[in-house]
Amino acid sequence: MAQKPSIPKGTRDFSPIEVAKRNFIIDTIKKQFQLFGFQPIETPSFENSDTLMGKYGEEGDRLIFKILNSGDYLRKVDDALYASKNSTKMTSKISEKALRYDLTVPFARYVVQHQNEIDFPFKRYQIQPVWRADRPQKGRFREFYQCDADVVGSKSLWQEVDFIHLYDKVFTKLNLSGVTIKMNNRKILSGIAEVIGAKDKLIDFTVALDKLDKIGEEGVKKEMLEKGISESAIEKVKPLFGFTGTTQEKLDELKSLLTSSEEGLQGVEELQFIINAIENIPLQTANLDLDVTLARGLNYYTGAIFEVAAPDTVKMGSIGGGGRYDDLTGIFGLKDVSGVGISFGLDRIYLVLEELNLFPDTVAPVTKALFINFGDAEALYCLKTINLFRSEGILTELYPDNAKMKKQMSYANKKGIPFVILAGTTEMNNETFTVKDMQSGMQKEMNFEELKAVLQ
């Protein structure tokens, strides 16, 4: 009985043109990763469950895809537990492996496991799929690629500078001018919380501030008051609500705002260092902006925080992000390894390039000519030539069957092949080819060298 074929929700088939476009993005990113000195690693698609569980919070644990043990997996479950019919408790008994949820935790595991083979600072990149049992929606999938670059083993701010240049280079090479690299620093957020006398309100404060462009100054103030942040505290950080001007002006404002917070001032100093470097080595097409409302992964980052926004002309969430984390590998027992990294959002970058029509026409290799199949002798004559073209890197094809002319021409048409080559007895005797330009309809008989020149 034939099944009606389908794929699981939240997953995707990629057609040839989609693969080509995705690879255009991936190859561009990969090339710049390499030019910036990052080296590739790959880790297994599934990890031992205890490597992943407990690393992403309760919600994360729930979204991790678990793999059922092989064989008679129920045999190992003791009767009391089995009788409870409790899915959560059962899981750890019948599943020991899980699909990777991101590339960061497997990277941390890799660094600890291979620490004796690694020369630090270790600059690695990793481009692999990850899986999340999230509710699928527009732009959110259950299988998607992450493209990460991280350095571990150095606290140098030159890394942050490099990552900004890396973002700029990649988006420039992707023809995507005008992205904004938003930058903040965890220490500045902590400093602000300190200044307003509410270190414990850091997250409430940040969450509220983050809504500034949506709910406006009054809305933000209201939310802060509701969260127990005092009127006088809010008054102190009033400048943040109208935070405009050049990056340097913003930085000066922050400096005066944070005079009483050592940590805050350190954050200002770090940002100043990075901004100075970028002023000396300017970006090609990206803008660098200081955004004090930026707080992604607050629990995670300890220094710089980055996020990349698509050009204003496109409505799209962030297309990249990252930051510095001071203790990535601690969860696996290797302390004091500082790291900083960034990530590219492949799926969203794809949508942006598509919307702005920025994929090059040459993104997929195009068959330059289809040789018509008039029968075995003619086909052999053609295939000899095709083989020579292949050695020269010129993509040509023989229609496999001696089918009706109309069918063969229609195949060339549908695939957008610009030239069709006809070689019958006359051409074979003359050692020539009749070349038909599919656009103009013009035909011409020519020899191999002439044909080669046309196809190149």
Next chain:
Amino acid sequence: MAQKPSIPKGTRDFSPIEVAKRNFIIDTIKKQFQLFGFQPIETPSFENSDTLMGKYGEEGDRLIFKILNSGDYLRKVDDALYASKNSTKMTSKISEKALRYDLTVPFARYVVQHQNEIDFPFKRYQIQPVWRADRPQKGRFREFYQCDADVVGSKSLWQEVDFIHLYDKVFTKLNLSGVTIKMNNRKILSGIAEVIGAKDKLIDFTVALDKLDKIGEEGVKKEMLEKGISESAIEKVKPLFGFTGTTQEKLDELKSLLTSSEEGLQGVEELQFIINAIENIPLQTANLDLDVTLARGLNYYTGAIFEVAAPDTVKMGSIGGGGRYDDLTGIFGLKDVSGVGISFGLDRIYLVLEELNLFPDTVAPVTKALFINFGDAEALYCLKTINLFRSEGILTELYPDNAKMKKQMSYANKKGIPFVILAGTTEMNNETFTVKDMQSGMQKEMNFEELKAVLQ
């Protein structure tokens, strides 16, 4: 509590050099796939279970990795089934998705699902990981890549010819001369069975004949007799036991052996066609051999059967294989779509290239120069230059920290970086760089253009 990190058995971490070597193989294969007109597709890592189950036999079903349903997956299991505590029956209730076991079944599913978007003949390639819950052993992993190219929708033997040339081109480009492409045809095996009057003994006969080089002529005869193949039948196919000579001589022998089998003669004719074509368009470095003992996937292939053996100097199983199958998509309801395809064994090819020391030295991008970090002003001076080099595609790096000279030099040494660049106040004033050749130890002061010439 720190966990001792490890990965599941049968899986692998790939270090930078291993990724680079694997990508060298994959990129070489991919490039030839494209030059031969194949287009890439990608399918999800997991499929609906009913897409995969029942397609690989009972053993295959057992080896498929199943993914546990999300949420309270036990709730849906009815009490009677639950009480049985039967793992096999439980699986389909608590797992609806499974990791892909090969690329062929997902490809068949893809063709059927997208048949209205596809122009036939459809030439696709696919290079993605697959997963099998097999017992891990040397060279056998639970996660490994398959590299497949297939054409569906044409019965033309020119495809078979193309695949032989494709194998030859890829192995030539991989610097691996002297592989043997072994070829057979299912119709010849059927023909032999017909001739010996034992169509039902086809598999027994083939399995025995396959052991010829291990157990010799007498051993094979003994096994055939034991399987109920008659003495006179064996006598008829005696020529197969001493089957030597050129491909053409073997073919002639087969032709006279199979005169009474229409199907067998058709197989001979197909092989003759392919051999003629290859004689007219010779292979570059591979050998083509007719091997009547070749029967891989007998239940599956209906015409040509291919297998590639590494050069004799290396002990290794097959490094590639494939063949023609007349009804790939029938399982999903699309009848009469003939296909033919080949596969490259990435892991084994890797081992062969490693053993024969055939990986190019340039397989991984190498950092050409490390700029020593003498402090922020010097680092900025260096990074300006590094940024220019990056735009030219020259890989150079700044040591991120202003660490002791010895530590920075040792980093360059360990990573095999050939040049170290020293730029202090003098060089900054002169707009020069002191370049140290790490091999000879020689130093020279030079300007940007001179440095660029050295690094290029």
